[in-house]
Amino acid sequence: MTPVELMAQPNGHTEDAKPSQHGAAYTIREQPLGSTRHIRIVAIGAGASGLNLIRTLRLNLTDYEIAVYEKNADVGGTWLENRYPGCRCDVPSHSYQFSWRQKKDWTNFFSAADEIGDYLCRVCDEEGMRDSIKTSHQVVSARWNEADSRWELVVRDLESGEEFNDHADFLVNGTGILNDWKWPDVEGLDAYQGHLIHTxxxxxxxxxxxxxIAVIGNGSSGIQVLPxxxxxxEKLYHIVRTPTWVLPPRIQAWKIMGQAGEILSKIQMDAQENFSQETIDKFQSxxxxxxxxxxxxxxxxNNSFPIVLTQSPVQAFARAKVTEYMTAMLGGNQELCRALIPDYPLGTRRMTPGHSYLQALTKPNVVIKRCGxxxxxAEGIELETGEVLQVDAIICATGFNTSFIPRFPIVGRDGNLQEKWKKETPKAYMSCAVDGLPNYFTFLGPNAPIGHGSVFTLSEHIAKYVVAAIRKCQTEGIRSLAPLRAAVDDYFEHVTAFMPRTAWAAPTSSSSSSWFQDGSGRVTALHPGSRIHFFHMLERFRGEDWEYDYFPSGIDGEGAGKRNGNRFAYLGNGFSTKELDPKGDSTWYLDEGAVVR
Known part of the structure; x- marks a missing residue:
């Protein structure tokens, strides 16, 4: 044992105890700076966010345990649930993957749902993550226990139906936003006697x-399933209330005016955008x-953000080009063009590529019904016009519940978040945390950049941010932390002031609003800036925006029930774990680049 290690051993000193401003005697904690306390983390959801969290914890934390509860029978989230014909991602495959687990044999430029689902399962298996995941388990309630500074959970085993209690020092919600599907809000769902299907x-x-067949809805699911x-x-009725912008093939646009034009000219794809075997071999070799x-x-x-700025020349140029494209694909049919080309800005609703969709709408067995x-x-659908459509099957491409209201009670210091967000616009701190909910974090909360590109790399940045906050608590004697309400309000004020610059805040031409907005027209689903802007924002943890409760003894939880001990108790006995680790380098600061200047 070195002299430093010997000196750092607990020595039972008590003579330095002094009355503190908190009322009790303050004593030095006989542990070195950097010591950790054991924590339990519970995450909800084993989609891309849940898997990213597991990996990020492994890389950055020690002395912890993690349990991930997943309601489905397997991992994959939305890519396990959504398997309708034509279902695929509208983000390029080589962007829609983990940066730390790149796949070089994607079969198509835009991957199908089953291939993405298989990718997530393979990552989970090969990274040995299944031991941390309990599938077919659903969290049914979460309540913050202020006295013990932990979350008390009720979990249901969906196979047995039994419920049991669990707890967590930190609760991380990774349930996502596009997987709580909903039927259309119309009368008579039980009256129909044919096939009633949600995508x-x-x-x-x-x-x-x-x-x-009747296909209801022209969001991304409707655009993909209809063709x-x-x-x-035999006959297909397509019922839409609001027209939507349908994008031309992105590969063509990028070849003409994008940064990827040269590299795209070096790969081979067929008419369906499947990569040739030669291209896949080149990716691998x-x-x-x-x-x-x-x-x-x-x-x-990343470069798509300027399109949604309504006063930008990019918006005007892109809108003219997409209008030209849609007109051509609809064969110049003025009736179809009037019914299907929007009069609102490009990007107000989600923009989806749909070459085959527009072509399908011109076929003789397709009838467009632009009404509610x-x-x-019993026999089908009665339209607002009074016409009754007699159909064998109704396909509801009617989307998801995107209100951000939790599906189960989450009870914090200010009551049940469900009830709070039913009454007011959902607000979050940088989309990742909520005031009044200590030790609670969320992926893709209100005003996350969910429409900006791949959620894979997005979840990587969020996971790093969340884990850094958890590590701060684990090593600095913090029992709990939550964003200050003033910080959340200031952030919301900025979001609200920024959004009128974007197409996301624009009204559509009918009563059908974009899911980007809440019922009052505020944009709740998207980040007030570009994708890079969001990543940059999360680079630094703004400690000044948070409120903290400290352990009286600084780190190990002694003195339960007392609040706000000395914030510097974690400094401990004057030594650092950096100098006591026998495998560490105690002179790391001499290495090139070790000190930021």
Whole structure:
């Protein structure tokens, strides 16, 4: 044992105890700076966010345990649940992956749902994450215990139906935003006697061939599923209330005017944008070429933000080009153009590529119904016009509950978040935390950049931010932390003032609003800036925006029930774990680049 290690051993000193400003005698904690306390973390959801959290914890924390509760029978989140015909990601495959687990054999430029789901399962298995995940388990309530500074949870085993209690020092919500599917808000759902299907719950044995079908909705799900059903259907009614912008193939646009034009000219794809085997082999054998391709595609994804700024020349140029494209794809049919080309800014609703969708709308067996639905009846759908559509199947591409209201009670210092957000616009601190909910973090909370590009790299940045905050608590004697209400209000004020610059805040031409907005027209789903802006924002933890409770003894939890001990108790006995680690380098600061200047 070195002299430093010997001196750092606990010696039982008590003569330095002095009355403190907190009323009790203050004593030095006989542990070195950097010591950790054991913590339990519970995460909800084993999609991309949950898997990223597991990995980030492994890289940055010790002395912890993690349990991830997933309601589905397997990992994958939205890519396990959504398997309707034509379901795929509208973000390029080589951007829609973990930066730390890149896949070089994606089969298509825009990956199908089953391939993304398989990728997530493979990552989970090969990284040995399943021991931390409990599938078919659903958190049904969470309540903050102020006295013990921990979350008390009730969890249901969905296979047995039994409920049990659990607890967590930190609760991380990774349930996502696009997986709580909903039926259309119309009368008579139980009255209809035919096949009633939601795209997020597609039956594997459903055969649409020869049937008369109604497809409700023209969001991304409707745009993807309709051209898959049109060829085999006897007749297809497409019911839309609000037109939507349908983008031309992005590869063509990027080849003409993007940063990726040169690299895209060096790859081979067929008409369906499947990569040739030669291209896949090149990705696997030439790491420099693969890296250049991935970075150029990522840059194109990041460069889309100026389009949604309504006063920018990019918006005007892009809107004119998309209008020109849609008109051409609709064969110049003025009736279809009037019904399907929006009169609101590009980006007010989610923009989706849909080459085959527009072509399908021109087929003789497709009828567009630009109106609302009055109710479902036994034989089909009664429109607001009074017309009744007799159909064999109704396909509801009607999206998800995107209100941000939690699906289960989350009770913090100010009551149940469910009730709070039913009454007021959901607000969060940088989308990651909520005032009044100590030791609670969330992926893709209110005003996250969910429409800006890949959620994979997005979740990586959020995970790093969350884990850094948890480590701060674990090593600095902090029992709990929560964002200050004033900080949340200031952030919300900035969001509210910024959003009128964007197409996201613009009204649509009918009563059908974008899911980007809440019921009052405020933009709750998107970040007030670019994707890079969000990443930059999360680079530094703004400690001044948070309120803290400290352990009286600084780190180990002694003195439960007391609040706000000495914030510097974690400094301990004057030594550092950096000098006591036998495998560490106690002169790391002499290495090049070790000290930031």
């Amino acid at each position: 997020a719950r597609w039956p594997k044995n459903f055969d649409h061939t020869g049937k008369t 898959e059903l049109q060829p085999g259907a 030439d790491p420099e070429f693969y890296r250049e391709f991935v970075k150029k595609i990522e840059a194109e994804v 639905i009055k109710r479902f009846v």
